[in-house]
Amino acid sequence: MTDQDFGTYAAALFLLIGSGFVFVGAVGLLKFNDPMTRVHAPTKVGTVGIGMLLLGSMVYSNSLGSTSIHELLIMAFLFVTAPISAHFIAKVNIHRRACETPPSPPRDETWSTLNSPEADQKNENLKVGQS
Template sequence: MQEYLLSFLIVTGAVFTFIGSLGLARLRDFYTRLHGPTKATTLGVGCLLIASAVFFSTQGEQLSLHEMLITLFLFITAPVSAHLLAKAALHLRLKSLAAIPKKAEE
């Protein structure tokens, strides 16, 4: 039972990690590419880390929760780096599929 849960979490996590990178490679302008890694990859790695916590808690003699630290850290930092990247891209006037609003150009 626990093995099925672990396998499910690991495969789900890997699939989301892959989809995040696929978005990075496949989409057509910088701003849309930004969406893949910030969301899909974060959840994917989160799933893998939860799988790791479950694995080591049931294998070892004591509870292992330190994986939660990386998950928490990634969930806090992912939007910050996405915001900074988008801000840098707007600053450099990268070409975009969507019209850049006037408010961003000041």
Template sequence: MITEIALTVGVIISLIIGLFFTGVAGIGLLKLDNAMSRLHAPTKAGTVGIGAFLMASVLHSFLLGQGSFHEFLILGFLFITAPISANFMAKVNLHRQNCTPPPAPPRDDMWATLNVPEADRELADPQELA
């Protein structure tokens, strides 16, 4: 009896959380002005909202006595594919020049090399440079 009430409350809370985050994702998708901003809302808030809906489904299946873990496979697939697809969509927007490109990185000749500036050579141990 207590377990059924706790699972029912858990289902209700998960549905409310899912409804809130999915609603935020939908509003963000409609209200944000450019493609890169619109990309952020469904990939972040939508993923959390759908995750909460799937958690409600898991709790409901245990409430009925038919435990199901298939939702965790869906959730894992969603958490893996949502950031990857968002990354590809962002790259397409950058490639098509539909958005402001990020600033160019500063020139750095020492990154991932063994070049040491002259000012730092004086501070370094002579045995390390040999």
């Protein structure tokens, strides 16, 4: 088996895996009811699927002897912009009240800090004292 045959088989495998991921993302987009859950299907699964399709294209072009950076640039752009677009879609749904509002954070000085509540510190001291 030559290197070109191996590259062709590897590219076919990447294309099959990528197609499977894209299919699962499309089914998830159609099946989920809530707009917030619909965001996950195309951004998580679709990104990996498109990445695998582009990887298959890169492997195949490399096996033919021509290297191409275009697919790598597309993957980098996709992996950077997909989470940002998902975040914006989620924020729009929250502001339009099209979904359940997330719970508000607790009102104490330990929220979003490295400080732990006193009750947790007492439990830690008891655990240390028992060992």
